[in-house]
Amino acid sequence: MVAAAGSGRAQAVAQQRADLEGVVRNRVTGRGLSGAQVWAGGTPWGAVTDSAGRFRLSAVPGSGFTLFVRLCDRTVADSLRMVFNPARPIHPELIVDGVPPHCPAPGRAPWAVDRSDPIIGGYYIQSSEGSLFLSCANELLFAWYPDSSREELAAYKLPEGARLFVRLRGRRDDDPARPGSYALLVGEVLEVRVPHPPDCRPQLLRTLEAADSAQRAQAQPPRRP
Secondary structure (H helix, E strand, C coil): CCCCCCCHHHHHHHHCCEEEEEEEEECCCCCECCCCEEEECCCCCEEECCCCCEEEEEECCCCEEEEEEEECCEECECCEEEECCCCCCCCCEEEECCCCCCCCCCCCCCCCCCCCCCEEEEEEEEECCEEEEEECCCCEEEEECCHHHHHHHHCCCCCCCCCEEEEEEEEEECCCCCCCCCEEEEEEEEEEECCCCCCCCCHHHHHHHHHHHHHHHHHCCCCCC
């Protein structure tokens, strides 16, 4: 598992983590399934099951996330939505319906982001649907940030409609089990700044800003003569 790089706050967050333990089983045989990747979606937390199908991953208490199981580079089990509370521990049991007879060597874990990943520039957008990222290449992605970066971005108090320009290190998550959905796994945020640089103004950002301006204009009360 690769920990996200960051400041001292990231280390403080890491110290507050606790272990979540569970098991992945084959529904047909009832036995534990080894080598499966268990991932708390949208986080850098994950683990690989041992020979008995057991897993242990480190997570921040109070976090809400969905557990996914991947095998042969695809999602193979029903997901489990949960809120992690070490004071009232649960031991999730995730059931896999079918196991391919021949499975290639496991690919890169979905939570793994490292320094070999590309640096991407674009805009951080906080919406009711979650954290979005609009790249300079005009791609709108659902972005999953490590804890320290999420805190850093949330600390900026921006006027309505304003957006942060960020440079980050991350990678696309092209999961064939979720066609049409685009996700960006963020390893670390390298730069955050306002105002926007003039050399990165995607047309989609212009459209979003125009929509924001029109919405604010409609919300303003009419001026009295």
